[in-house]
Amino acid sequence: MEALLQTIGLAFTLVFQPYVLGVMLMAAIFGLFVGSIPGLTATMATALLIPFTFFMEPVPAIAVIVTTVAMAIFAGDIPGALLRIPGTPASAAYCDEAHALTLKGKAELALGTSLVCAVIGGVMGSLVLALTAPMLAEFAIKFSSYEYFWLACLGLSCAVTISTGSNLKGFVSLLIGLFISTIGIDITAGHPRFTFGSVEMMGGVSFIPAMIGMFAISEVIRYIASPNSITAPPQQGIKHVFRGIGATLSQYKLNVARGGFIGAIIGILPGAGADIAAWIAYAVSKKFSRQKEKFGTGHVEGLVDAGTANNAGLSGAWVPALVFGIPGDSITAIVIGVLYMKGMNPGPTVFLNQPELIYAVFIVFFVANLALLPLGFLAIRLSRLVLKVPRNILMPVILMFCIVGSFAINNTVFGISIMLVMGLLAYLMEENGFPVAPTILGIVLGPMLEDNFMSSMIKSDGEISGFFSRPIAAVLGILVVVVWVIPLLRFLYSATRSGKPTAP
Amino acid sequence: MRFNDAVFGCVLIVFAAAVIAHARTFPSLHGQAYGPDLFPTLISTGLIACGVALVVRGLISRQTVPMLTAHSWSGNRSAQLNLLFTVGSVLAFILLADTIGFIVLAIPIIILLAYRFGVSLLKAIVLSIVTALLIHFLFVRVLLVPLPRGLLQYFGG
């Protein structure tokens, strides 16, 4: 016990140094900036930091990454709420909801909730990381392609939940997204699909430009089509960011806990990160809400769940990375490289040989997430100016940022083409009552679904029974069957009762 | 532009049929039934089913929902032109970025669009220069994104 306290004390002295705290502050500003610009992701921010971290000690090097990422994931909510442009993929799930709140003149509530939930989620994720890392890693490593396939199926069922309006049109939207995800070289046979000889198409449709197109460009087109009828967000002060947050949180304290739990668990599973965590948390929130009908119209409840989940997922992803060197998401994939460079080779031995470094990492997580509160508040205060800019000035500037953001993800104008095509598609879809969120979900989950299905079929020599042959897989599989079949039965039942084929 | 659901249904069916036809040309994997064509085929089958349902729905409602509802702005020449200019600007950027370069291309695009949206010409010019230089600074200098230099590459810098 005394040895443990001594180690933790040592870890504190490693973190609470002017140099470490200073670089964390710089990293925070960098993270807030990158996260708030569409097209620039937390992953990209991390990759950009690598050359700088090389010349740092292990603790500041990791502190820089942890801080940048935590800030960036929150900052992605700001343009999402104010302009309906998610700054990072992790904000896409509840971007519409937050924007609807802004249109109702409640930007303060949307951003305040996002911020406080991000902080709570971050702290919960850090707690999970600090207290249960080795144990949970043992659980996560038991997941093979069968389990991931079922997980992707569960994720798809979210599409029906999150789509507003007709279920049939939501399903069409999901299928369009899934189709888009099949473009490019397929992993099973290495065959180029729907590329028509284009080398750029072989890489597939990048998710980021597609997302920018579907949210931001469709918004720009809508503005052009009817500049007067579009509801510009009312002029509103964003002064009292924290006003009413206490009441909201105590009303939805269950949602906070649930969002944090879902986020941490999904984050721990390699191959599913903060963005998928946000989608699932949002769908779960709607599914179990007493006010389902309010979702999508500017209701804060889903924001609480999903805003907590994505920040909790970030810390979760470090669990398998630290214990087994298996990245939980694309950010930790880079982190593992940094750990090796710093001689903190991931594995159980690092917990035994360098416990003070591991504890310092945990402390850094807490400090970074708590620092988000004041710094995020300042960022929100600054961002309120956006609402004061006239739309006719804002729109060309937004368009230019979208072009550059789509370019930056792969440094090619092909990304801009994807953005334009997806923007026009999304405009046409929304005009005709097709929700776009399921398309985005389809693009995210499509590869996970197909790759794991194909791997599983090869592993089981084409036997479907293989999908139920392992305990966790069987449980997940039965859950999927229940989730998909019960609504279908209920629908058929009501259809036969009413005596005529109801339009779904 | 709003279409009757039946129009969408037909488009989906034709599209999905084309996808299936194309997917049949994919090579199979060691003669197994599941290969690269499986998922596109499954997805397209789903799209055809949805397409048929949309056609049925559209035909039922054809009395109330016409096949094509032109948007209120279809008569508005100004809005049409604005849309044309916006899409044209993005296309121009895609085609010309490498030869002309980001700054030289971004400035006229922003001037054109802002002016079309009702910003005064002087303001639009200032806006375009500030935005282009700001983006250039943030992306090229801070984030090391190699935005196309185009014409400027002959002048070093």
Add this chain to the structure above:
Amino acid sequence: MTLSSRWFSSSVKMLTAGCVLAAGLFVTPAFAAYPERPLTLIVPWGAGGGTDATGRMIGSLLEKELGQPVNVVNRTGGSGVVGHSAIATAKPDGYTIGVITVESGMMHWAGLTELTGKDYTPIALYNYDAAGLQVSADSPWNSAQDVIDSIKASPGTHKGSGTGQGGIWHLALAGMINSADISPDASPWVPSKGAAPGLQELAAGGVDLVTCSIVEAAALIDAGKVKSLAVMDSQRNAAFPDVPTLKEATGLDWQMAAWRGLAGPKDMPAEATATLSAAFEKVWNSGEFQEFMKGRGFGLVWKPGDEFAEWMEASDASLGEVMKAVGLAK
């Protein structure tokens, strides 16, 4: 979003800066010694992978040698085809270079592209990692010979993973069993998105063996989840002295390795190639680079210019032979 607030507050400053910048642009002489402006270094694989890590390290060290910024750019997708094409088809002015990997000699055999090693200007080969043979720690197999015997005895049951279909580690496995006169189909390949997801499958009990490089499996070996039975190299890996070579373990003379090198598009100006080669040699010999590569467990090798070209040609030919033998060539 802070962009608008920023442009308001900083508009005056930016305008001034803009004028200065614009003035500066037009007085700089157009012809100065190479390099007179920033370079772009293309990495054909995603951020976070080994190629990305080495590429970024080289980029930041080259920057110091050349005195110009080196922007590292990931051009991912299409099993490396997209990025490799971007390097080969870039303007050969010495300002766009890239990291090319072993896949550059495989893609054309698979019918994905026409590009071969001859479409690049080789600068230098800097890394070489041999394939390993990894199995789960609780596997009954204790030697590479056990694995070969089992595959021979019951073809089709023992599955391997570690990369996509037809990827380098797939070739390592197929070639290994082919060299033991067993049909390459006898150990079916389960495609994965890279070594890490393949190793996860191995630890989860989803597949029986993973033939990625031994350094990629280091953390799981350390955690006691995975054991390595052999390296497909001419000598043992210094970091894992107890793991025998495949030849020592089974007598099979089969070697396979992934490699990475720095190259540019074909027909680069000789001055640029010479400057880059000299700068890269200094980088390779620097303490920072050596320490970084050893820290990550990456194999170090140095083959400049023509030697690299010969290496690529030999690698290309042998890969083609294996791919034809195991039915992966088109």
